[in-house]
Amino acid sequence: MTIDNGSASRPLVNPLSRRNVLKGAGLGAALAAFGVPLAACGSGSGSGSGGGAAAPAAGKSVPLPTYVPPVKPKPTLEGNGQGLMDVYDSFPLNGPKTVNGPVGDGGEFNFLVMTYGEPAPPLEENVYWQLLNKELNVKVNPIRVPFADFATKFPAMVAGDDLPEVVSIPLYMNVARLPQLAEAQFTDLSDHLSGDAVKKYPNLAGIQEAGWLNGYLNGRIYGVPKSDPVYGAGQIYTKTDVIQAAGANPQPKNLAEFKDLAKAVTNPKAGVYAFGGSISEFLQMAFGVPNKWTRNADGSFTSAYEHPGFIPAIQEMAGMYKSGYFHPDTTMNANQGKVQRDALFRSGKIAMIMDGTRAVGIVADDKDVVFGLMVPFAKDGGKGIYWTGGGAYAMTMLKKTSDKSKIERFLRVLDYIAAPFGSRESFIMSYGVEGADYTVKNGVAVLTTRGQREQDLGLAYIAGGPQVLNDPQGAPGVDKLNYEWQQQVVPNLLANPAQHLYSQTQNSKGAALEQQMQDAITSVFLGREQPSTLAPAVQKWKAGGGDRMAKEFAEAAAQAG
């Protein structure tokens, strides 16, 4: 596949040395690969963004886009600025228009996006797609890379110079050398977005700073984010009916109760097990392990791997594996399987799964599944900490061009896509054509099967401000359940101080180093190695680059102030 790269097919890299390009850059995004080995997907755990202002090299450092809170309808349950999300019972039918004037120019809008489900039906049969083409006044043409292929396909597309005009990169996929990639191949959007300039695109102005930081590189703005809820770590979904049938308590208050629960639900003869994949993050949080890094009083950085709780947490998990609380397919589910694992959860063969916050909607899709969310606890009782994420799910960028009209068209299209919940545009994006894609029952829009299928163009993944909880078609009460869980968790959120800092070592070696650590953790978890091998593994990680990362983060943090 060769797509027109415009003027950018041979990147004109400004005569900077790579070192300069990298210094204190932003966008370090997603290079840490702090994935969970056995249940990485969806937990949104991989990031470790770079960001922050730094030595101006490419151009003058610019301020982030000014935040103008969007006008929102009154929520059923009100959220807050700390990350508690607004809950709505249904989508308002006649929302205000937020985009005025023409959007596109009738030309093609080719964009690369990672998708999860079945591709939407072709344009001729897809009235939703036709409607969006008309609304956006472009030919929407998604170039889909399935979730399972992204890690292998994307580097190949970069190497082969096959990227389309617009590229949306899910940050948790830890794309290698993203900052250099952005500098070399994508358009600097600073002049159009920095400070008050963003007000020309009101919906983009409704995206908060935490999102923009992910595309803020070297003091310049390279990407438009799709904001993410703050919940960055895995959370435990409990199959309440199975747990209650076993006479156990789905909300343990400490580690001992948690283990009692695991023991009570496990019944190999019936093929029922407590867990189906790693719960490493959850246990680490219970043991008080910080979110990837700690910034000490003297400004130095210490890795979470060196926290006294890290090794005991893994050891605890290994002990539970040895006790037989994990489904025998746990190891294989690593690759083949989130789908398989989720199916086992639905059918009650696995009582608890750890997954990211986005999985709530997926689980709730099946109305018959009775489930709950476990509130994180500290190992000896009391509130447990909970790690936040990088603030954005994806970053969408435009291939390098100096054509002002191209840049403005790109931003207008994204402005439409980023329309906030409650607006007319957001309604169209979520529901499509009345009669075909949705019907109105008692004043509530309900997606038809056709509507659900036609939507998967990937547009929803590429730009947007804060998300809300609104799942009128999911399992009853799911939004309230999630809201209540968030209420418990929000006071104990813990951020990664290195989240938006840049480290050259992490950028070039982070993924391989992280893989080494994850291999070591998995080996101990599955009982192939003794827990005592973890300490040397951490030392190896430090010597191989961990120490340099700590130093570089400390420097970047000092520079950022």
Place this chain on the structure above:
Amino acid sequence: MVVLLLFTYIPLLGSVIAWMDYVPFLGFTGSDWVGWDNFTALFQDSAFWSAVWNTLQITFLQLLLFFPVPILLAVLLNTVAMPFARRFVQSVIYLPHFLSWVVIIALFQQIAGGAGVINRFLITHGASPLDIMTNPQIFKLLLTTQAIWKDAGWGTIIFLAAIAAIDQGLYESAVIDGAGAWNRFWHVTLPGMRPIIVLMLILRLGDSLTVGFEQILLQRDAVGPGAAEVLDTFVYYNGVIDGSWGAATAAGLLKGVVSLFLVLAANKLAHRLGEEGVYRR
């Protein structure tokens, strides 16, 4: 010739990135030259040597266990007299070749996995389950078994053709001379197939270090890198995912050089034994 030049030899020049810190979007001119750094880093990495050792073990096992299977199958198939039955069996044994590794590994998992048919039976009858899919000790045998199941049937095609090319007159003469089934096989079929067998062996050696990236990647976590890291997965985890194309190419290049030596050695041996090998001397 032009096509060969364009698509085979010119891309080979790309190997220079083994001596660079190559960044695709900066191109050849924008990337830094790093001399032998990529190679020294590789040689100093114990994980690399472990990957080499695993690769060689798997190569050897597959050669020993996998290579003879299609030959035997072809000979057996050749003895099936009814054309219908023969074609039916052929179709059935070709089929697995067209399944992807994901499907095949899922099948193995369903049968031999911790929650598979065998172990469910054992658990429900009070016996302790067998650890087949996640046992690092037998992982290489498991890989070979999977490879045989998938590709042995497909591998028979060329050998069947070789058998078909044997002069039927030789069999008739052999029968007249009083040769039984075994003697016909040993003195007619096998010698008739020998040039093809040797040729296939040499070709196989050429890419024998490519022991199955997808197959191994899918099962790597189940047994750990100690048993399952091979050159290809090593390159993936240490080069591709970090965008360290230089280091990845260095490892790939080394693999190519070793393969070349394997082919040359096998060819030399073939010539010594009086066979043609891949080319006539």
